[in-house]
Amino acid sequence: MRLKPLRVTDAMRSTNKLTVARGYIAEGWTVLVTHGVDRRRHCTCGDRDCGHPGKHPISEFFPRGAHSATADLGPVKRALEKYPDANIAGVLDGWTGVDVDGPQGEAQINALSLPPTATIITGRGHDHVFAGELPGGTAKAIQLDLLSGAQRYIILPPSVHANGDQYEWQRGLHTIAPLPEAVIQLARELKGSHRTKARSSRPELTEGQRNDCLFRLACSLRRFLDDESMLLETVLHFNRQFATPPLGDREVETLVVSSGKYQERGTAVFGPPSTTEPLPMEYLWYPYIIKHGITLLVGDPGRGKSLFAEYIAALVSRGGKLPLSDERIEPGRVLLLSAENDWQRTTLARLLRAGADIDNFHVMDRFQALDDRNMLALKQHIESWRPALVVVDTLATFLGGQRDMNRQNDVQEFLSDLTHAARTAGSAVLAIAHMNKQSSEDPIYRINGSIGFAAGVQSITYLGRDPDDPHRIAFAHGKTNVAEKGQTLLFEREGGGRTDVPVLKAVGTSEYDEFDVCRNEKRDRGRPNVEQKRAAEFIIEVLGGKPVPWAEVATRARRAEISEGTLNLVRAELAKEGAIEQVGKGPNARWRRKQ
Numbered sequence: 001m002r003l004k005p006l007r008v009t010d011a012m013r014s015t016n017k018l019t020v021a022r023g024y025i026a027e028g029w030t031v032l033v034t035h036g037v038d039r040r041r042h043c044t045c046g047d048r049d050c051g052h053p054g055k056h057p058i059s060e061f062f063p064r065g066a067h068s069a070t071a072d073l074g075p076v077k078r079a080l081e082k083y084p085d086a087n088i089a090g091v092l093d094g095w096t097g098v099d100v101d102g103p104q105g106e107a108q109i110n111a112l113s114l115p116p117t118a119t120i121i122t123g124r125g126h127d128h129v130f131a132g133e134l135p136g137g138t139a140k141a142i143q144l145d146l147l148s149g150a151q152r153y154i155i156l157p158p159s160v161h162a163n164g165d166q167y168e169w170q171r172g173l174h175t176i177a178p179l180p181e182a183v184i185q186l187a188r189e190l191k192g193s194h195r196t197k198a199r200s201s202r203p204e205l206t207e208g209q210r211n212d213c214l215f216r217l218a219c220s221l222r223r224f225l226d227d228e229s230m231l232l233e234t235v236l237h238f239n240r241q242f243a244t245p246p247l248g249d250r251e252v253e254t255l256v257v258s259s260g261k262y263q264e265r266g267t268a269v270f271g272p273p274s275t276t277e278p279l280p281m282e283y284l285w286y287p288y289i290i291k292h293g294i295t296l297l298v299g300d301p302g303r304g305k306s307l308f309a310e311y312i313a314a315l316v317s318r319g320g321k322l323p324l325s326d327e328r329i330e331p332g333r334v335l336l337l338s339a340e341n342d343w344q345r346t347t348l349a350r351l352l353r354a355g356a357d358i359d360n361f362h363v364m365d366r367f368q369a370l371d372d373r374n375m376l377a378l379k380q381h382i383e384s385w386r387p388a389l390v391v392v393d394t395l396a397t398f399l400g401g402q403r404d405m406n407r408q409n410d411v412q413e414f415l416s417d418l419t420h421a422a423r424t425a426g427s428a429v430l431a432i433a434h435m436n437k438q439s440s441e442d443p444i445y446r447i448n449g450s451i452g453f454a455a456g457v458q459s460i461t462y463l464g465r466d467p468d469d470p471h472r473i474a475f476a477h478g479k480t481n482v483a484e485k486g487q488t489l490l491f492e493r494e495g496g497g498r499t500d501v502p503v504l505k506a507v508g509t510s511e512y513d514e515f516d517v518c519r520n521e522k523r524d525r526g527r528p529n530v531e532q533k534r535a536a537e538f539i540i541e542v543l544g545g546k547p548v549p550w551a552e553v554a555t556r557a558r559r560a561e562i563s564e565g566t567l568n569l570v571r572a573e574l575a576k577e578g579a580i581e582q583v584g585k586g587p588n589a590r591w592r593r594k595q
Contacts, residue, residue, distance in 0.1 A: 017088055063258045090156045096183065127154055134181030218255060221234060232253060289430060290480055294419055310391075313356065314356035318357045335362045335382065362387070362545070369401065370400065383424050403419060411450045458480070459479060465517060
C-alpha cells in the first residue's frame with residue numbers, strides 16, 4: 001500500500017495566499033485566517049495594544065479559533081478579500097510543531113539530534129514540522145514550544161511576522177519526517193518538571209483555546225444576563241485574567257456579538273408547558289419525512305442508502321415535484337453530515353448528477369463525532385442557518401467513542417439533542433442507520449444498536465430490494481407516530497461505472513411492505529465493502545498485544561487515507577466479533593488485539 005507523501009509542495013511555497021491555502025489543504029491541513037500586520041507593524045485587528053499581533057484568528061470568519069479551521073477555500077477566500085494583509089495558519093491535527101525562539105531552545109533541540117524535516121523560518125527563529133501528534137499534547141520550555149493537536153495552530157508561510165519578516169519554508173527541506181521518539185520523550189520530561197507548578201497555578205487559556213472558550217462563555221452568560229454591556233465587561237474581565245496573552249478588546253467584542261446569534265433560550269428542565277395551543281404536524285415529504293424531528297432511513301449495507309439520501313437532498317435543494325406525487329416543495333437549504341463518502345469524488349458528483357443546487361448546501365468540513373462540544377456547534381448552526389433538511393450519514397458513527405450505541409440511555413440522550421435542534425429550526429433530519437445480521441422477521445429489531453434508535457424517532461423508512469425484481473430499490477415506510485404508513489415506492493439506478501456516477505429514478509409503487517423488502521437473506525451475495533475490509537486489516541496489523549491509545553491508531557490511519565468514520569465503524573464491528581478489545585475507560589482507554 002502506497003502512503004501519501006508528507007511533503008512541502010510548490011503550491012505551499014507560493015507567495016499568493018489563496019494559492020498557498022489551496023496547497024496546504026491538498027496536503028491534508030485544515031487552515032484558518034488570522035489577523036496580519038500592516039506596514040506600521042500594527043495588528044490589523046485595530047487594537048494598537050494587541051498582545052498577539054498577526055497571530056489571532058479573524059473571529060468574523062473563524063469565531064471558534066482552531067475549532068473553526070476548515071478544508072473549504074470559501075471562508076478563506078472571503079476572509080482574504082476583506083483582509084488582504086491577513087496571515088494563514090494551519091491546525092496541528094495530526095502534526096507537531098517544534099517552535100524554537102532563541103539560543104536556549106536551539107541548544108535543547110540540537111542535543112536531540114533530530115532527523116531533517118520541513119522547517120519554517122519565522123520572525124524570531126524556526127518551526128520544525130513533524131508528522132504525528134504528541135500523546136500528551138503541548139509542552140513548553142524557555143525559548144522552546146512543542147505544539148501539537150487539534151486545539152493548536154502555527155502561522156504558515158507566506159505570512160508576515162510582527163517584526164516585518166516573512167515566514168518561509170527553508171530551502172532544501174521538502175519532506176515532513178515522522179515525529180521522533182526523542183521529541184515525545186522531551187515533552188514528557190517538560191510536563192513532568194512543570195507538574196507541581198501547574199497544580200498550584202491559576203488556570204490559563206493559551207493560544208488555540210482562547211477564542212473557543214470565550215465564545216462559549218459568552219453563549220452561556222446570555223442565559224442569565226440581559227444587559228449587553230455587563231455581558232461584554234464580564235467576558236473582557238475573564239479574558240484579561242485568564243487568557244495568555246489576552247485577546248484585544250475589539251476581538252473580544254466581536255466574539256460577544258457573534259454569540260448573540262447562537263443564544264440558547266430556555267434553561268429550565270421542568271415547569272408548565274410553554275403553550276397550550278396544539279400545532280399541526282408538518283412534513284418535508286408526506287408521510288415519509290417529518291419536519292421538527294428525525295426520520296430514520298434503514299437498510300442493509302450496499303442497498304443505496306447514501307445514494308437515496310443524496311437524491312432527496314438534491315431534490316430539496318432545487319425544489320420540484322416529489323417522487324410519484326403531484327406535490328411540490330420549494331427550494332430549501334440542506335446540511336449534509338457524512339462520515340464515510342468523499343465529498344468531492346463521490347457525494348458532490350452524485351448531487352450534481354441528481355440536479356442539486358450546490359449553493360443551497362452546507363457540509364461538515366471533515367468528520368468529527370457529535371460529542372457535547374460538536375453537538376452544541378451543530379445546534380447553533382441549525383438554529384442560525386435553518387436548513388430544510390439535515391442528512392446524518394450514518395447516525396451510529398456520529399455518536400463517537402464516548403457513547404455506546406448499544407446502550408439505550410446514551411442513544412436516547414443523543415437523539416433528544418438532535419430532535420431539539422430540528423424542532424427549534426423546523427428542520428427535517430434524515431438519519432441513516434445500518435441493519436444487523438439478526439434473523440428477526442420484524443425489521444425494527446434489525447436496526448443496528450440499541451432499540452432506542454427506533455424508539456427515539458417519529459418515522460422509520462426502509463430501503464431494500466424489490467422482491468419481484470432484485471435490481472430495483474424498494475423504499476418502504478415502517479414506523480409512523482402521526483400518520484398512516486406511506487405506500488412502498490420503487491426506484492431504479494441509472495448510470496454509474498468507471499466514468500459516471502449513478503442516479504435514482506422513481507418508477508412505480510408496490511404492495512410489498514417493510515417486512516418483505518427487508519427480509520434477511522441467508523445466502524452470500526455480492527462483495528464486501530473494500531474500504532471497510534482495508535480498515536479492518538489495518539487495525540489488526542497496527543494493534544498488538546500491548547494496549548495503545550486509539551489516537552495513535554487514528555493518526556496512522558489518516559496517513560493511510562482511511563477516513564475516521566470508516567475506522568470507528570470497523571472498530572465497533574471488530575470489537576463485537578471479539579477480534580479486538582478495549583482496556584480501561586475514559587481518556588485512559590487503550591485498545592489491543594485480543595489474544
